[in-house]
Amino acid sequence: MNQQLANYLLKGGRLIDPAAGIDGQFDIRVRDGKVEAIGAALESNGATVIDVKDKIVTPGLIDVHLHLMKGLGAFGVDPDVFGVGSGVTTVVDAGSAGHTLLDVFRNFVTNNAKTRVLNYINLSTLGGVAGPGFSILADPRLIDEGKIADAVEANRDMIVGIKIMATGGALGAQGLKPLERARKLGDELKLPLLVHIGESWTKGTEPVAVGDVLKYLRAGDIVTHMFTVHPGGLLDGNGKLWPQVRDAKTSGVLMDVGHGLHNLNFDVARKVLDQGLHPDGVSTDGHRGNRAGPVYDLPTTMAKLMALGFSLTQVVEMATVNAAKLLGRANELGTLKIGARADISVFKREDREWNAVDSQKGTIPAHQVLTPVYAIRGDSIYEPLPVERP
């Protein structure tokens, strides 16, 4: 059950805050919804004690890629489902709204959510209106730089970048021209580009080579679906990283998981990871169509990365400080600060053998399960919504 509580002490948990270099048994005392003290064996000083013994406590987890415009097509999901209903305090919509829908997004999604909701504005005016698989960038009139700039300036607090579908299907006859326009716009507005790779929705279309896409990206831009098995991914026909991928990573282009219905493939992931390319962000690409599997929630996606060889600390780092940096919000998110409004995730780690399932129904053995316990924002403590986890 969700509770409202101004003063409380999270007692006995293992606190992992990679940005602060903390990993150990520490308590957190919250007063008037703000972090008052972090330390070993803190006194309650009149605050309600919440026992989190044997639980993992972290800065609020951040899921950097989802589809959150509830009611929009087959995908839009209530942000609190993958957000505070999944132990996550910040969720980011990846391009559901183009500039014409930005106010609708703010009024009906961000302002109504219990979870913090940020947003990538879609380069195409159509955004997610048509659903996947449409040539949303093929008509040059569907990109309106002036209107996008106006929407961004009016919503800087919410917008963290510009979303581009870099697929043959979406770009159509325009080829790489929309990427050129996105590059210019990103520079002018000082916003990163979030680029979808992988011809997952438009089979049979001539894919765009990732090397051609990466030419338009710079430090701080993000490639999502780094483990996609679909044409246009990071690997060449021999399973080797395209050389431009390594160069991009070295130059500071960030890589995000973006699990989704189609784009987490364990074979691809193993090949990419074996060649030394690691994710900067871990995200679900969560929407209405993958909540009941194969995605479930961010903790399960984190556990899948652990099955691929990452440690608990590494996946926490991805979902906190690294995610905050990727969003350009490292000054306000991703680490615990005395005096700041409480923004905390609590979850449980258990040793259990299970089969992690990818987007193509491939499996790998997994040994640890992560399940959310609380998402905490200020004086509000949320328990997870039910989901049938694997």
Ligand SMILES: [Zn+2]
């Ligand atoms: Zn997506």
